[in-house]
Amino acid sequence: MSKRKLSRQQRWRIEKIQAERSRRAEQRDAKDSHKLAAGEYGPERPGRVIAHYGRTLDVQGDGSETSVRCHLRANLEGLVTGDRVIWRAAQDAEGNVVEGVVVARSERQNVLERPDARGQLKPVAANIDQILIVFAVEPAPHPNLIDRYLVAAEATGIAPVLVLNKIDLLPESGGELRALLARYEALGYPVVATTTAREAGLDDLLARLAGRTSVFVGQSGVGKSSLIDRLLPEESLRIGELSKDSRKGTHTTTTARLYRLPTADDAELIDSPGIREFGLIHLDEQQVAEGFIEFRDFLGRCRFRDCRHRQEPGCALLEAVERGDIHPERFASYRHIVDSLSET
Ligand SMILES: Nc1nc2c(ncn2[C@@H]2O[C@H](COP(=O)(O)OP(=O)(O)OP(=O)(O)O)[C@@H](O)[C@H]2O)c(=O)[nH]1
Numbered sequence: 001m002s003k004r005k006l007s008r009q010q011r012w013r014i015e016k017i018q019a020e021r022s023r024r025a026e027q028r029d030a031k032d033s034h035k036l037a038a039g040e041y042g043p044e045r046p047g048r049v050i051a052h053y054g055r056t057l058d059v060q061g062d063g064s065e066t067s068v069r070c071h072l073r074a075n076l077e078g079l080v081t082g083d084r085v086i087w088r089a090a091q092d093a094e095g096n097v098v099e100g101v102v103v104a105r106s107e108r109q110n111v112l113e114r115p116d117a118r119g120q121l122k123p124v125a126a127n128i129d130q131i132l133i134v135f136a137v138e139p140a141p142h143p144n145l146i147d148r149y150l151v152a153a154e155a156t157g158i159a160p161v162l163v164l165n166k167i168d169l170l171p172e173s174g175g176e177l178r179a180l181l182a183r184y185e186a187l188g189y190p191v192v193a194t195t196t197a198r199e200a201g202l203d204d205l206l207a208r209l210a211g212r213t214s215v216f217v218g219q220s221g222v223g224k225s226s227l228i229d230r231l232l233p234e235e236s237l238r239i240g241e242l243s244k245d246s247r248k249g250t251h252t253t254t255t256a257r258l259y260r261l262p263t264a265d266d267a268e269l270i271d272s273p274g275i276r277e278f279g280l281i282h283l284d285e286q287q288v289a290e291g292f293i294e295f296r297d298f299l300g301r302c303r304f305r306d307c308r309h310r311q312e313p314g315c316a317l318l319e320a321v322e323r324g325d326i327h328p329e330r331f332a333s334y335r336h337i338v339d340s341l342s343e344t
């Protein structure tokens with residue numbers, strides 16, 4: 001945000017708008033309390049937030065195929081797509097569920113955060129099982145890019161998976177990228193090869209998606225949209241919801257949306273432009289070191305407690321590189337990422 005000073009009039013306007021917003025929220029909450037007390041809402045039931053627009057959410061009840069537009073009790077803040085919640089449904093005269101109210105949030109298994117316009121971390125999605133880091137021969141990943149994504153994923157505690165897309169463009173021998181992937185596989189990372197150019201190109205990916213909640217991240221042009229288009233063949237699934245909202249003139253700045261994939265068993269995908277750019281978050285030196293999973297055995301074993309693993313004697317990491325327990329390119333990548341931290 002710009003540092004420009006707001007005029008008194010602008011400040012007054014902003015305060016007025018905010019006061020009006022909170023007044024409306026209070027009113028709605030009072031109405032909800034009344035309805036809840038009057039038994040107009042059904043029993044508490046578990047559900048999942050599949051989209052959110054400000055203080056309005058789409059919640060899918062467990063075991064249900066459809067979602068219900070819900071609002072929040074005033075004491076609930078910061079719910080994001082993927083959150084598991086407790087909600088109560090209101091029914092119309094025919095017994096159809098028409099709207100709902102979210103009364104509680106269940107504990108999060110993990111949360112994906114992104115910096116907002118002011119650089120403050122804000123949650124964008126929760127309860128994710130895996131981050132699919134997509135890359136391709138074209139555009140080729142610049143050195144360290146894969147490691148950067150891996151470190152960012154490790155920092156969230158969500159399991160990363162490497163997805164090499166556009167394998168139709170790979171040379172017969174597999175090329176350098178395949179060799180690079182073998183190195184990551186040896187570290188224990190799952191690796192999946194895909195192409196949207198062939199019918200069976202997504203079979204391995206589908207197997208990987210089954211039974212899990214995933215997000216796709218990766219640099220522009222590697223084929224994230226193409227993959228998602230193939231996974232969600234019904235365009236109406238993606239666009240229908242949005243146009244319905246814009247017709248109503250509702251605010252549609254949804255941060256992320258959860259899709260259940262018709263193409264894989266019990267697979268969920270959470271997607272939004274903000275999530276696709278994941279990886280650009282700021283990390284500290286310690287997080288970067290811990291993000292290189294093969295370093296973990298050696299961290300804390302250097303002679304000096306404040307070792308920065310540069311040229312200190314008795315550095316356990318440098319010794320591990322020397323012995324061949326840490327690949328020199330991964331170590332160089334670690335250095336490069338740490339050095340870039342001071343530039344940002
Ligand atoms: N040869 C080949 N091209 C592909 C494949 N997948 C995607 N492409 C092409 O790669 C280009 C970029 O694909 P997108 O799906 O737009 O890439 P993206 O990662 O979503 O890019 P952003 O939206 O900018 O983040 C398009 O021209 C696609 O047709 C593939 O498996 N093989």
Ligand SMILES: [Zn+2]
Nearest residue numbers: 302307309315
């Ligand atoms: Zn050290």
